[in-house]
Amino acid sequence: MGIILYSYYRSSASFRVRIALNIKRIDYEIRPVHLLRDGGEQHHEDYLRINPQGLVPTLIDGGAVLTQSSAIIEYLEEVYPTPALLPESALDRAYMRALVQLIACDIHPLNNLRVLQYLKEKLNYDDAQHAWYCHWIQKGFSALELLLEQHDCNGLSCLGNGPGMADVFLIPQIYNALRFNCEMHEFPLISHIYENCMQQSAFLNAAPENQPDAEKAL
Incomplete structure (x- = not known):
């Protein structure tokens, strides 16, 4: 299974992760989570099973489920180090x-x-x-x-x-x-x-x- 990103188009946290994935030229599939429709799809039971906080983004890489944009981007930097997002010193x-x-x-x-x-x-x-x-x-x-x-x-x-x-x-x-x-x-x-x-x-x-x-x- 490739990388899956649960994302909302207007979410700045999701925007961050999309940029990082693009800079590193990593292929990924977006699964939209609408934060306003039907009381917010992030609050629905099926999504809460993936991310108990009910927030986006959530990134799935193989069997790993990652939440919080900062942690996701640091993970991408470690696992997919080129091109680097952090300087050398x-x-x-x-x-x-x-x-x-x-x-x-x-x-x-x-x-x-x-x-x-x-x-x-x-x-x-x-x-x-x-x-x-x-x-x-x-x-x-x-x-x-x-x-x-x-x-x-x-x-x-x-x-x-x-x-x-x-x-x-x-x-x-x-x-x-x-x-x-x-x-x-x-x-x-x-x-x-x-x-x-x-x-x-x-x-x-x-x-x-x-x-x-x-x-x-x-």
Whole structure:
């Protein structure tokens, strides 16, 4: 059995894994899990047997079932090491992982679907959703932009000239920030990285609108 990826086209965590698979030129089959239809297919019993958290993505490689995008991408880096997503030196690897965690731990959890649904449904924060989303983008991207400046980023990728693990995490976050009309003019390096990466097939083919489960209106 080949690699299977349970994915939702709009999920930024799924987007990350699709990019990593594409960069490494790994063939995979997508099995869509619609996060909104029928109360959220991720909550259905058949999917919960695969992923008890009821989240996407889930990756199946042979008999192994992997969850959490960070763990999945680290697994892919170890098992399919070429082309590499992490640099050679220990210091550069630590820096790359710090950027990854800034995005995956400090920005994304505050703005993911579960949080936005809670704000809307439980706290009646429908009108404040946009302000909430863009506030945390602003906070996180401000720190990230400064880190990139301090490390002499060239605007092609977060580190060096080719895409690495930090770019795999960053591009979906920028994609969603643009979808939510968050202001990006204060982040020229981040914006340049996005423009460069989205010209590459590994990123473009992983984009939400190019997925088999994509809906016409994004």
